[in-house]
Amino acid sequence: MAGAGAAAKPSDDMRALVAALQPDALRLARHLLGSGSEAEDLAQTAVLRVLARADAITDASTARAYLFTTVRNLWRNQLRARDRRRILQETAAGRSGTLHPGPEDEAVSVLERETARAAFDALPASSQEVIWLRYVDRLDYAALGARLGVSAAAARQRVHRARDQLVAACIDADATGGTGPCREARGRMGRYYRGKLTRGVRAQMQEHLDTCELCRECYSQLVDVYGRRRIEHDDRG
DSSP states (O other), X not given: OHHHHHHHHHHHHHHHHHHHTHHHHHHHHHHHHOSSHHHHHHHHHHHHHHHHTGGGOOOGGGHHHHHHHHHHHHXXXXXXXXXXXXXXXXXXXXXXXXXXXXXXXXXXXXXOHHHHHHHHHHSOHHHHHHHIIIIISOOOHHHHHHHHTSOHHHHHHHHHHHHHHHHHHHHHHHOOOOOTHHHXXXXXXXXXXXXXXXXXXXXXXXXXXXXXXXXXXXXXXXXXXXXXXXXXXXXXX
């Protein structure tokens, strides 16, 4: 019996740590939603979800980051459920206006302000231009192609590629936390999402996700937020 109690202690300690972090989760929820019962409900839901996975958290230093990721993802999922559109010009440029994207563009419209700004700034200048013309100036593909000197079909491909770069940059910004292999895996999630890892590194990443529940859950939550895509892998050795 004593051995069983000793084996259970680490999980009990982690649950106590996560529960003690509820005020931090509530502060983040209030930052995202404002004061009120909605923020309290979101924070409590996030804590309960992390508590349910406490057995998988082996590093106490990752608990806060994991809880905060859960809060942010729950908040973003709420935005999607309510069909609240966040347009890129509000995050990257501060311009006024309203954009009503189609289903293929929903990932761009639900980005958190700070995350989107940092991700947009990290893009190559050519991708920034394409994102700006499509989502800020709201050019259709024919007009965008004429501006860029390419066909409408090529313009569509450039938009899709730039959007994938933007989403990957947002994943990189959100996939924080962990130490050692976990930190390395979080830093690769954006490139893994886009299929831009070499064959060997991709295999290492997949093996880590297969064996690390926290990183697998982190990646799954981010994909739920930003959407899935058909990955075209880089098959270099």
